[in-house]
Amino acid sequence: MLLSIKNIDIGFNGKSLISGLSFDIEKGDKLVFKGKSGSGKTSLLNMITGFVRPTYGSILFEGSALQKSNLNDLRKKLAYLPQQLSFNSLGVKQFLEMPFGFANNKGLTPTHEKVLEYFSIFDLNHDLLNSKMQEISGGEKQRIALISCLLLQREILLLDEPVSALDKNSKKKVIDHLFGMDDLTVISASHDQDWFDACNKIVDLDTR
Amino acid sequence: METIEISWGNLFFGYLLMVIPIGIMWYYRTGLAKDTLIATLRMTVQLLLMGLYLTVLFDFNSAWMNLLWLLVMIGVSTGTTIKRSELGWKKFAMPVTIATVISIVIVDGVFLGITLKLDNFFDARYFITITGMILGNSMKHNIIALNAFYTSLSDQKADYKYCIANGASRAEALKPFMKSAIKQAFNPQIATMAVMGLIAMPGTLTGQILGGASPDGAIKYQILLMLAIFIACTITVVITINLANHFLFDEWDNFEKF
Numbered sequence: 001m002l003l004s005i006k007n008i009d010i011g012f013n014g015k016s017l018i019s020g021l022s023f024d025i026e027k028g029d030k031l032v033f034k035g036k037s038g039s040g041k042t043s044l045l046n047m048i049t050g051f052v053r054p055t056y057g058s059i060l061f062e063g064s065a066l067q068k069s070n071l072n073d074l075r076k077k078l079a080y081l082p083q084q085l086s087f088n089s090l091g092v093k094q095f096l097e098m099p100f101g102f103a104n105n106k107g108l109t110p111t112h113e114k115v116l117e118y119f120s121i122f123d124l125n126h127d128l129l130n131s132k133m134q135e136i137s138g139g140e141k142q143r144i145a146l147i148s149c150l151l152l153q154r155e156i157l158l159l160d161e162p163v164s165a166l167d168k169n170s171k172k173k174v175i176d177h178l179f180g181m182d183d184l185t186v187i188s189a190s191h192d193q194d195w196f197d198a199c200n201k202i203v204d205l206d207t208r
Numbered sequence: 209m210e211t212i213e214i215s216w217g218n219l220f221f222g223y224l225l226m227v228i229p230i231g232i233m234w235y236y237r238t239g240l241a242k243d244t245l246i247a248t249l250r251m252t253v254q255l256l257l258m259g260l261y262l263t264v265l266f267d268f269n270s271a272w273m274n275l276l277w278l279l280v281m282i283g284v285s286t287g288t289t290i291k292r293s294e295l296g297w298k299k300f301a302m303p304v305t306i307a308t309v310i311s312i313v314i315v316d317g318v319f320l321g322i323t324l325k326l327d328n329f330f331d332a333r334y335f336i337t338i339t340g341m342i343l344g345n346s347m348k349h350n351i352i353a354l355n356a357f358y359t360s361l362s363d364q365k366a367d368y369k370y371c372i373a374n375g376a377s378r379a380e381a382l383k384p385f386m387k388s389a390i391k392q393a394f395n396p397q398i399a400t401m402a403v404m405g406l407i408a409m410p411g412t413l414t415g416q417i418l419g420g421a422s423p424d425g426a427i428k429y430q431i432l433l434m435l436a437i438f439i440a441c442t443i444t445v446v447i448t449i450n451l452a453n454h455f456l457f458d459e460w461d462n463f464e465k466f
Contacts, residue, residue: 046369049369049372049373050460050461050462051369051372051373051460051461051462052462053460068459068460071460075372075373075375076375078373079373079374080369080370080373080374081370082366082367082369082370083366084366085366085367085370086363086364086366086367087367089384089388098371099371099374099375099376101380102371102374102375102376102377102380103377103380104375104376104377105374105375145370148374149374152374152375158373
């Protein structure tokens with residue numbers, strides 16, 4: 001088992017948000033957290049990245065309880081796409097290069113051809129590489145941020161509302177590509193019915 | 209060269225001229241007329257008090273008394289920095305104080321001890337005035353940098369999380385925020401240094417010349433102060449933020465409310 005969430009509670013400022021939730025994630029799973037705004041979808045993604053700690057219960061990563069000692073091992077296996085990235089002062093090219101400047105990602109720097117290949121897959125104009133992050137549309141930014149995660153070649157993708165700003169055609173391209181990668185584990189939060197239909201596991205936070 | 213003594217009667221005409229800016233503030237309904245009036249009064253009272261305590265400090269010229277003054281000023285500067293930056297006392301009091309002390313020790317050590325080669329390191333005439341300039345400027349730059357750093361970190365939490373979750377160490381993830389804070393705090397100072405002597409008469413130079421010093425000597429003091437201030441401000445800002453971050457982030461790289 002890649003990740004096992006056992007009977008967790010999440011709460012903030014004494015208020016309970018999620019209680020007694022359990023689910024398992026195996027390699028290659030495409031899991032989505034479904035629920036209305038404020039139901040705890042993003043908090044669950046943040047919990048897996050270590051940004052939110054459950055007030056009760058445990059998270060098992062490859063059979064061991066997630067602690068400071070193995071948190072970095074988990075983080076090295078995942079790429080995370082938050083919902084509202086800014087990086088407005090950077091150019092698109094600079095943004096895509098940035099994670100490869102981190103010591104942990106040395107040696108993973110992708111070729112220019114690989115970057116352009118992803119741009120083509122997700123129907124993005126190659127000239128966007130010369131734009132500033134603040135100049136591009138929400139949909140373009142969302143796909144570029146997704147490309148930055150894919151370029152890291154991680155085993156697990158954590159995606160917060162990955163298709164919320166995309167039109168039908170762009171959304172189909174993203175879904176076809178991600179869900180065509182059998183070994184890739186995708187853990188996501190979404191409101192999108194097409195995304196739900198493509199996932200093999202749904203954790204519905206509204207019906208609990 | 210004799211300095212012309214200014215009588216309170218003559219200075220009154222200067223106060224009278226304040227009617228113009230206050231009138232303008234009032235006419236345009238800026239809401240600043242009352243603030244300007246209060247600020248003018250506060251400036252006068254505070255400078256009168258300063259004149260009194262400087263006279264006492266200069267007369268006694270005691271190292272202990274000057275050090276006590278320094279401690280009080282560091283306390284005031286720390287308090288003002290935290291209050292104006294709207295940050296928490298618990299987590300910021302120690303970092304701001306330590307950073308200020310370190311920058312003063314380094315900069316005073318070099319400029320008072322080596323450049324000026326003072327026989328009495330704590331000579332009030334130099335120690336109080338130069339350290340006071342350094343403290344005031346460090347506080348100003350620290351407030352700007354702390355505001356910029358923690359506001360942008362709070363507003364762009366997603367960017368920080370993106371970096372951490374995608375392989376960055378905490379220092380790597382915080383680097384863009386630090387860069388932006390340093391730029392905001394120091395750009396105006398760099399611009400001031402770049403045009404100094406071209407379009408403005410610097411304060412120390414003017415004060416020294418009015419006090420009877422030769423332009424040549426006054427310029428050297430101006431350079432000394434500009435260097436001392438810039439170095440002290442940089443040290444204070446970088447140490448404050450780095451130290452504060454030790455208390456603000458947990459071992460999972462989460463940050464708490466500031």
